[in-house]
């Protein structure tokens with residue numbers, strides 16, 4: 001097959017290798033950059049790659065990308081997400097989401113304690129969708145459409161920067177845990193590791209009149 005390429009130059013090979021990099025899905029690319037070497041070593045072994053002692057981090061990543069099929073790379077993405085968030089509770093995930101919301105800013109972090117669960121009332125529930133009323137505000141979570149909405153004044157501004165208010169944070173603790181974890185992990189991955197084509201969450205203020 002390569003008869004007409006008897007003398008490939010070293011530089012051409014190097015360029016070809018580099019050219020593969022941009023086709024990597026952004027979420028996988030960004031997750032790999034943000035995953036520790038021990039976790040990468042463990043995952044490489046799980047995918048049948050023998051351990052190479054002392055292999056540098058970048059070489060380890062390139063080895064994984066070279067050996068895994070497209071389907072395995074999708075599995076690897078799920079594995080990296082599970083390694084990062086899989087062991088965390090809804091409260092842990094909310095803490096990360098709220099921490100990231102206020103990072104670099106001086107805004108006070110919304111606190112779950114300020115929105116007691118006992119003051120929330122479920123007014124509508126459909127598969128993957130819940131509407132609550134809390135302290136006079138409508139609060140909606142729609143996991144399938146990746147939409148979050150609240151009517152409070154705080155969220156009118158928070159929604160513009162994709163941040164949660166205390167009502168939405170509380171709502172995530174009230175919906176079934178499996179859904180809450182799945183939704184929050186998807187939100188954190190999309191916000192923290194997504195690229196231009198990654199499905200984004202929409203934050204909708206219901207406080208239009210104000």
Ligand SMILES: [Zn+2]
Nearest residue numbers: 150152165167
């Ligand atoms: Zn709110």
